[in-house]
Amino acid sequence: MNDRFIQQKRFQMLGTEGQQRLQEACVTIIGCGALGSAAADILARAGIGTLILVDRDYVEISNLHRQTLYTEQDANEMIPKVEAAKRRINQVNQHVQVKTVFDHADAELIEQFAKRSDIMVDGTDNFETRLIVNDASLKHQIPWIYGACVGSTSVVKSFYSDSSACFRCLLPALPATNDTCATVGVIAPAVYMTAAFQCAEVFKYLCGDKDNMKKKLVWLDVWTNQQHQFGIENMKRSDCPSCGEKRMYPALQRSAQTKYASFCGRDSVQIIPAKGRTLTLDDGENIAKKQRLPSKRTPYFVQIEYGGSRVMIFANGRIHVHGIQDVNEAKSLYHQLFG
Template identity: 40%
Template sequence: MSDRYSRQILFSPIGKEGQAKLKNKHVLIVGAGALGAANAEVLARAGVGRITIADRDYVEWSNLQRQQLYTEEDAKQRMPKATAAAKRLRKINSDVEISPHILDVGVQELEALITHVDLIIDAADNFDIRLMINDLAQKREIPWIYGGCVGSYGLSFSILPGLSPCLMCLMETIPIERVTCDTAGVIQPAIQMVVSYQTSEAFKILVEDDQSLRRTLVSFDLWKNHHRSIDVSSLKKQECLSCGKNRSYPNLSYKNQLKTAVLCGRDTVQIRPSHSLPINLNHLADLIGDQGIKVEQNPFLLSFAVEDVRLVIFKDGRALVHGVTDVVKAKSLYHRYLG
């Protein structure tokens, strides 16, 4: 055994015992953008035994300013983030078992990913997924750590089933406004601050030091020099449909799930087929190429431009249609090329 974790073991709240616990734990990170990449790096370096990371997107140039696991080469090759993250994380710590999943997390996917997971880190970029995580985490009694970030502002809260209010207790409804990193920008230090809050709570949960948990809703604005920590325990609602006595997990029901999503105000629509069907990318590339369209391809996806719009097709049949916000137009283009 090298002294790889010596400084962490010297930190008495973790110690040898805590380090051994970390090694036996499995964390699911939902999203491999800025929050996901940074969370994953901290947990991998710390020696968490298993990390599963799921993401639907691929690396673009605009990610490199803050999504710390990715390189120019990843952006050039349009590598799926989950794949690029896993590659980098394995270089950082080969002891950690990394399971990357290139997929759009829906209820079904989440049900499968969540098996034998000790903790879920939320690194999603939208509340549809967060509320799914919220309800499924309640159902399976798995703690999860919310994190959100825009501009120089961020916040985090740990949802501990049976103990804390859940995200539905706090929010009651899904936010309508869609201020996102793609419309309002975001700076790396704000990401790092949210991730510091998420990962310190993650360590406490994983080494089972419950007494040290923060238990407050923490928020900050690094540019406005404002920090606060609010006790929200009074907002836990007995009648909450996600965590209350007569719970129905509304965010897991089919009608509350999106099949198409306009991504983060960046002129992109995601199309998700109702049933996942693996696509033969080589075959599809030939078909589209035969129409005189230039197709670029890597082992995970192919992309091509048509009518000022760029389509990116993943192996699981999902498509990202860049250059439109009109779902109907995006769907029609999708159906034109994928039937």
């Protein structure tokens, strides 16, 4: 075992001391889909001491093209992603302590992880959860590594300092709609690229090399070969309720979050979008059109057929999903369709 990490320790920015720090570290990965599973693979192999994995979904066959930890058997048996991840991780490195949380990552949970971890890695697929991670990170003073990918595009930024603009400064209002993997697809190279950037940031932070952490947002399209690094310093807002002078951490307040409720016996779930997000009938219609999903519109609602379910968007922004009873399934569907 003694030279298992020899080639990693030879890398001079890491070294024996860096390796020691990785082994003492606790990293939380929020979301074990594409990014989360690639990051978990890299971090477990690198010898991180403790990984906390949070995800509410099961492995599905359509995950396999981009989610590196999972097998056909996992999909056939519908194993929770966190459990399938843990099994694989302990095959590649039995020494990693893996803690699995098979649940929706809400504010309460994310605050718990922020308290227990050295750093959080973003493996989520929606802005709402990222705003929670952002607020928990600022409140509990631990960094998080934003990563996102769609199509062939990767975006990564480390958030680790109070003095810089935070994620909410960049995104003061939740976009009503945006491209998601469900609308414009995603290819695995974009996933691996993003996770690689994120894990390098984790290494740098844990090794104490904050100087080299990404001050800029990296934007890279692996298909068109565009590579950009955008500065964000001008976006710092002194009145930001997350990182500004008067901090409210709005995403940590229960009333701010998307609400889900299943209608017992009616095989449907009601969703009320997060505070600050407004979905209009036009938004609903646009999403259906973009994804070429069957839909119809009345003055009162837009109905979209998606994956065996009927999704109804009402004029006041409320959503009903018919054909689903499980709230977690509805959450996944909601973020797939609306980001």
